[in-house]
Amino acid sequence: MRVAACGPMLIVSASLLGVGGMARAAGFSLESAVASTLLLWAGPAQLLFFSAVAAKTAWPAIALTISLSSVRFVPMCVALLPMMRTKRTNTLTLLLAAHCVAVTVWAESMRRLPAIPRGGRMPFFFGFSVMCFIGTTISTGVGHALVGELPTPLAAGLLFLTPIYFVATLLRAAKKPVDWLALLIGLLIAPVTQALAPEGFDLLALGVVAGTAATLIQRALDTRTAA
Amino acid sequence: MTGDLSHGTWPWVALILFGFLPSEIWRTLSIFLSRGVDENAPILGWVRAVATALLAGVVAKLLLSPNGALAAIPLAGRVGAMAVGLVAFWATRRSVLAAVLAAEAAIVGVGYWVG
Numbered sequence: 001m002r003v004a005a006c007g008p009m010l011i012v013s014a015s016l017l018g019v020g021g022m023a024r025a026a027g028f029s030l031e032s033a034v035a036s037t038l039l040l041w042a043g044p045a046q047l048l049f050f051s052a053v054a055a056k057t058a059w060p061a062i063a064l065t066i067s068l069s070s071v072r073f074v075p076m077c078v079a080l081l082p083m084m085r086t087k088r089t090n091t092l093t094l095l096l097a098a099h100c101v102a103v104t105v106w107a108e109s110m111r112r113l114p115a116i117p118r119g120g121r122m123p124f125f126f127g128f129s130v131m132c133f134i135g136t137t138i139s140t141g142v143g144h145a146l147v148g149e150l151p152t153p154l155a156a157g158l159l160f161l162t163p164i165y166f167v168a169t170l171l172r173a174a175k176k177p178v179d180w181l182a183l184l185i186g187l188l189i190a191p192v193t194q195a196l197a198p199e200g201f202d203l204l205a206l207g208v209v210a211g212t213a214a215t216l217i218q219r220a221l222d223t224r225t226a227a
Numbered sequence: 228m229t230g231d232l233s234h235g236t237w238p239w240v241a242l243i244l245f246g247f248l249p250s251e252i253w254r255t256l257s258i259f260l261s262r263g264v265d266e267n268a269p270i271l272g273w274v275r276a277v278a279t280a281l282l283a284g285v286v287a288k289l290l291l292s293p294n295g296a297l298a299a300i301p302l303a304g305r306v307g308a309m310a311v312g313l314v315a316f317w318a319t320r321r322s323v324l325a326a327v328l329a330a331e332a333a334i335v336g337v338g339y340w341v342g
Contacts, residue, residue: 007323007324008323011323011327018295018296021295022294022295025295026232027232027233028232028233028238028242029232029233029234029238032232032238032239032242035239035242036242036246039242039243039246039247039251040242040246040247040250042250044285044288044289045246045250046246047294049242049245049246051294051295053232053241059241059244059245060245062245062246063244063245063246063248063249064249066245066246066249066250067249067250067252067253069250069285070249070250070251070252070253070254071253071281072278072281072282072285073250073253073254073257074253074256074257074260075274075275075277075278075281076257076278077254077257077258077260077261078257078260078261078264078271078274079271079274079275079278081257081258081261082261082264082265082266082268082271083266085261091258094258095254095255095258098254098255098257098258099251099254101254103282103285106278110275150296151342152296152299152338152342153296153300153334153335153336153337153338153339153342154335154338155295155296156296156297156299156300156334156335156338157331157334157335157338158296159289159293159294159295159296159297160289160297160305160308160330160331160334161327161331162286162289163285163286163289163290163309164308164309164312164326164327164330164331165323165327166282166285166286167283167286167309167312167313167326168312168313168316168323168326168327169323170279170282170283171313171316171321172316172321172323178272178276179275179276179279181276182276182277182279182280182283183279183280183282183283184283185280185283186279186280186281186282186283186284186287187283187286187287190283190284190287190288190291191287191291193284194287194288194291194292202284203281203284203285203288204281206280206281206283206284206287207277207278207280207281207284208277208280209280210276210277210280210283210284211273211276211277211278211279211280211281212273212276212277214276214279214280215272215273215276218272218276
């Protein structure tokens with residue numbers, strides 16, 4: 001596990017450098033920037049939060065935006081937790097586990113847990129999560145300290161780590177057509193949902209439409225193979 | 228409701244009230260929703276597809292309407308760098324690291340080229 005999980009940990013840490021920079025640009029101290037990583041534990045939500053604060057958005061609107069972007073943790077947790085849970089798992093452990101769920105931890109777990117015996121899944125998950133927490137805590141602080149020192153192309157490169165890593169990891173974890181179809185359809189309809197759905201609800205609309213479409217296509221494929 | 232964000236208690240209150248709580252509520256809720264759901268339940272196929280699509284939506288947002296330094300790269304450059312990353316991914320039999328390195332080289336290259 002040590003070797004296998006190092007790459008994702010380094011990538012997610014590097015991508016949090018950009019978040020530290022955004023936090024400083026919004027006027028937050030180093031301590032509160034680092035705390036945002038530990039508390040929010042979601043790069044996109046942190047980017048949304050700090051860019052909205054920097055743009056002097058009203059606080060209730062910020063809270064709503066963050067909440068809407070974090071609805072995606074419901075399907076992520078509901079898909080992941082049943083894979084790790086045993087009869088002896090208590091609610092506090094589940095609360096901690098749910099807090100650790102973010103794209104890197106989720107995608108790596110979805111990919112690796114099936115090969116691990118059930119009793120070892122929770123330890124793998126928390127071990128990997130703690131590695132990511134340590135790495136990103138350091139990088140958020142470093143990013144906060146370094147912002148403004150980096151030339152724009154390199155700063156852009158740091159912010160680009162998140163999207164390319166998301167896409168590559170999700171494709172890597174894909175087992176059936178439904179997995180990459182959900183990704184592909186989601187990317188393709190994004191301009192449509194951004195234009196049509198009410199402000200703030202576009203992500204949710206996109207998730208349900210693209211996820212349902214991918215599931216239906218997979219079902220049609222399954223029926224054809226069976227027939 | 229405004230205050231100095233660089234020190235004092237206000238940044239912490241803002242972070243917890245408008246960042247942490249609105250986000251954490253969903254994680255907490257999901258524990259109760261996942262109760263009694265079997266690992267192999269058919270509904271989880273759909274749930275997983277929705278989760279994946281939502282992440283695609285996050286990626287699309289970062290590509291189409293980015294913040295900060297990424298906004299300095301033209302749209303064609305951002306989409307092009309993503310395409311370069313995907314080509315590297317398939318060319319290397321699905322290596323995440325190769326995809327990330329290729330896309331990063333492309334985006335930083337475009338950044339210096341347009342800058």
